[in-house]
Amino acid sequence: MRSADLHIEGAKSGALEVARTRLIVPVSLFVFGFSLLLVRLVSIGLFEDISDRVTRRASAKTEIIRERVDILDRNGVVMATNLPAPSLAVRPSLITDPQEVADRIVRLLPDLNRTRVLNKLTSSRHFLYIKRNLTPTQVWKINALGYPGLVLEQAEKRVYPQGRLASHVLGYVDMDNKPQAGVEKFFDDHLSNPERSNDPLYLSIDVRLQYIMREELERAMDKFSARAAAGIIMNVNSGEILAMTSLPDFDGNGAIDPLAPEMKNRNILEPYEMGSGFKTFTVAMALDSGSVKLTDEFDATKPLKVGRRTIHDDHAKKRFLNVPEIYTFSSNIGASLVIRQVGIEVQKDYLERFGLFDKPVIELTGLSRPILPTHWGEIQSMTVSYGHGIAVTPLNMVTAIASVINGGRLIPATLIRKNKGENITSSNDYPQVISPATSRKMRQLMRLAVEKGTGSFARVEGYRVGGKTGTAEKVVNGVYDRTRKITSFVGAFPMDRPQYIVFALFDEPHGTADTFNMATGGWVAAPVVGQVIRRIGPLLGVKPVMDVKTEYQNLILAGNEKK
Amino acid sequence: MIRVVAGFFIVMVMISAATVYSLKETTQQLKAHKQQLSADILKDRAAIKVLRAEMAYLSQPARLEKLSRRFLALSPARADQMAKSVTSIAGRENFKQVAFPVDEFPLLLPQEKPVFRKKTVIRQPRVRKAGFYDRISLKLEKNE
Incomplete structure (x- = not known):
């Protein structure tokens, strides 16, 4: 029945007609709208790529x-x-056949114990980890097993690419x-x-320098069958540590036993008696306090008796020595006589200013305090003057030596890279320990010790290396043991305007035929430092200098002629 | 008269409704697009991280030294091979400095995520006509 066939007669018929025709407009609008929807629906169903949207939602989750x-x-x-390293976990309630699942897991991950895996699979707990840090292949294979009870959990693993x-x-x-x-x-x-x-x-570490330092230390450690070794490279003007090695070491990627001996960073944890290296401080404080002049001579003709103890020289010259000679030939007697003239209080004051009474300063945890003599008498003062009876960590030593040669400023060591501009430090920022003039003298003395004295194996052609050897005997059961030594060498270059300090220390090295069975700092540690400087000098862009005369040389030559 | 006005308003309502709908649709698509992009960025960032770690692992000094010993006729520079300055090299009084010495150690990193292409038949890239969404997003961009 068509609407046109019906006609209502009467007065209202006209209005109804109007309403009817008006209805057509919205109806046609609705028809139009719904047909649009229909077209769109068909086009989405047929032509639109649906998978696109689904992945979008899933991948957005990784943000967490x-x-x-x-x-x-x-x-x-x-x-x-x-790096991402997923863990394998299990929901035991979803495992139907634990025996078979356990078999398959153990086949994929052979280092797991089958019984233990089975125990986990049959456990009453809700969620258990089976193995952490899976490789991508293992992840793929476990996914391929297709058990709903096995869960792969996204996790992150800390990785140390440098091993x-x-x-x-x-x-x-x-x-x-x-x-x-x-x-x-x-x-x-x-x-x-x-x-x-x-x-x-x-x-502040430079991987290349770290590698060179470690390689040279390791080689020497093998050669002299030492128990342990430690090494530091430091920028004297900024305090940045460019390399810090302690051997034996560990691999952070592997399993770690926190109590194993290789976990100990000897540079900050282990105080060592530094031996003659301490003469650097003795001479520096003597010259800086003004109580001793460079040309002053001291009687080193015979061993020095102090109380019940006698102080000997390792490289005895049996004559009067001036200050450069005491330092260069590393005379214990001379150092003792120098410190007697300086005085105990001044000595303590200077050592404290060098930071040798406190923990080293660096951005690491577990720093060790130095071991100081309990009582400072004359004997203690004298033994400390040549580095016995006081034990400091290698980092203490390096920081203090840096202050001796960099113009007298004690700059705390840091492991964080400083910007180029921060290298140039005004003396106001850091405490002035000794005067720049004394520092200049000390540079020359350290250079002399390498050129003429005990540190001659640290000589490097082209770089004016200065340094001081140190050999100390270890205390075993309260007595010094002559066969067990701590040998070290602290070197710096270039000596006219020092930029870098290289320090090497060996614990209980044993002499070889090459070194005439000597295991002193000059034979063991000095060549290592020399070799390191030979390799890192060009790398650091230090300009080589071929011929510059060292000052105060005449003092030593004159001294030798006297005899 | 009233009819014309009413018709005009009805048309206007329809147009504005359509516009609002399409705008909303466009925004949703843009949002999804943004999500996709940020997910891609995250994925790329993770890939870069893995690559950098691999780079560091492969350029371990010990490994590089071994490789260099084996394949290169080069040895580390010695002090006597270093010149203090260009002028100090014999016979080079008249020189022109064209570059400054490189004292930094730039690590060369891969510039781009490597793409592993499948060796299957190369498909012709589908050229998509610019749809309404593309056109409106272009327009929005221009207006900004």
Whole structure:
């Protein structure tokens, strides 16, 4: 029945007609709208790529992962970063055939124990981890097994691409990425802050120098069958540590036993008696306090008797020695006589200013205090003057030596890269320990010790290396043991305007036929430092200087002729 | 007269409704696009991280030294090979400095995420006509 066939008669018929025709407009509009929808529906169903939208939703989730901040070396080489390493977990309630599942898991991950896996699969608990840090292949294979009860959980693993190279500086993290040592622990506030994930931590360490230092130390450690070794390269003007090695070391990527001996960073943890290296401080304080002049002579003709003890010289000259000679030939008697003239109080005051009474300053945890004599009498004062009876960490030693040669400013060591402009420090920023004039003299004396004295094996053609050897006997059961030695060498270059300090220390080295069974600082540590400087000098862009005369040379030559 | 006005308003309502709908649709698509982009960025960032770690691992000094010993006829520079300045090299009084010595150690990193192409038949890229969404997003961009 068509609407046109019906007609209502009467007065109202006109209005109804109007209403009817008006209805057509919205109806046609609706028809139009719905047909649009229909067309769109068909076009979506037939032509639109649906999978596109689904993946979009899924991939948007990755934003949640928070990770530890990277650690880079001074040139931007990655030293610690995070990589995805999924963990395998299990929901035992979803496992129907534990025996078979266990078999298959053990076949894929052979280092797992079958019984233990089975125990986990049949456990009454809701959720259990089976193995952490899977490789991508393992992940793929486990997914291929297709058991709904096995869960792969996204996780991050801290990775140290440089392996053992700087393990003691970096420290390590435990299974839950909680830092346990080193820079990881000290800068945890920064490293675990997800808001700073694009703000990596730049260390002052240079991977290349670190490698050279480690390689040379390791070679010498093998050669002299030493128990341990430690080495530091430091920028004297900024306090930046460019390399810090302690051997034996560990690999932060592997399993770690926190109590193992290789976990100890000997540069900050172990105070050593430094031996003759301390004569540097003795001479520096003597010259700086003005109580001794360079040309003053001291009687080293025979061993010095103080109370019940007798002080001997290792390289006895049996004559009067002036100050450069005492330092160059490393005379214990001379150093003792010098310190007698300086005085105990002045000595203590200077050593404290050199920072040798306190923990070393650096951005690491677990620093060791120096071991000081309990009572400062005349004997103690004298033994300290040549580095016995006082034990400081290698970092203490390096920081203090840096202040002796850099113009007298004690600049705290740092592991964080400083900007170029910060190198030039005004003397107001750091305490002035000795005067620049004394510092200049000390540079020449250290140069003489390498050129003419005990440190001659540290000579490097082209670089004016200065330094001081140190050999100390170890205390075993309260007595000095002549066969166990701590030998060290602290070197710096170029001596006219020192830029870098290189320090090497060996614990219980044994002489070889090459060294005539000598295991002193001059034979063991000095060649290592020399070799390191030979390799790092060109790398650091230090300009070689071929012929510059060392001052005060005449004092030594004149002294030799006297006889 | 009233009819014309009413018709005009009805048309206007329809047009504005259609515009609002399409705008909303466009915004949603843009949002999805943005999500896709940020997911891609995250993925790329993760890939860069892995690559950098691999780079650092592969450029371990010990490994590089071994490789250099084996494949290169080069040895580390010695002090006597270094010149203090250009002028100090014999016979070079008249010189022109064209570059400054490089004292930094730039690490060369891969510039781009490597793309692993499948070796299957190369498909002709589908050329998509600019749809309404593309046109309006272009327009929005221009207006900004």
